[in-house]
Amino acid sequence: KAGVTQTPRYLIKTRGQQVTLSCSPISGHRSVSWYQQTPGQGLQFLFEYFSETQRNKGNFPGRFSGRQFSNSRSEMNVSTLELGDSALYLCASSREGADNEKLFFGSGTQLSVL
């Protein structure tokens, strides 16, 4: 079974631009979560989608948004990029998003904002 796939693997953008990252979950998984990882803040939860609906949201500004499609693939978008948005963005999937399920993570998208 293929794992969680994130594209692109690396991305370089400049301040003020916007970016879209993609995540394909494991087949049969309907819950997709997004995390931001930086050296200073560690891994922080962004949001979770289930059945095309945002079910949980972390403490990030409105510039961070996402969506989920009917095939459970998810995208996240960051508008008006800031230098501080440079980070590894990780996507994780699970069957239902229940708390006794393990999450499967992708390898992430490394975003650099110049």
Added chain:
Amino acid sequence: DAKTTQPPSMDCAEGRAANLPCNHSTISGNEYVYWYRQIHSQGPQYIIHGLKNNETNEMASLIITEDRKSSTLILPHATLRDTAVYYCIVRVGPQSYNTDKLIFGTGTRLQVFP
């Protein structure tokens, strides 16, 4: 804020058991203890989880104290490939969907040396 406390770093000789401690003194009765690890530049990888009883799988053993306020992850025969950051996480129990409670904290950087 993280609900767990872990030492920032540990060393272990190859072939020896690595014992990684975690304090979760405010854990609630329905919260599971999860362990993940992250090898440099990859997404976190699930290791093991438990509620009250000790657990063992092909990767590791999890020992949870009777009062559930602390736990220890044991890698019985550490190899160089086990060098990673290990995260201990507490999550709300089954039948709830609170992936926003997946708070990673800073983890323990385990260095396995030859």
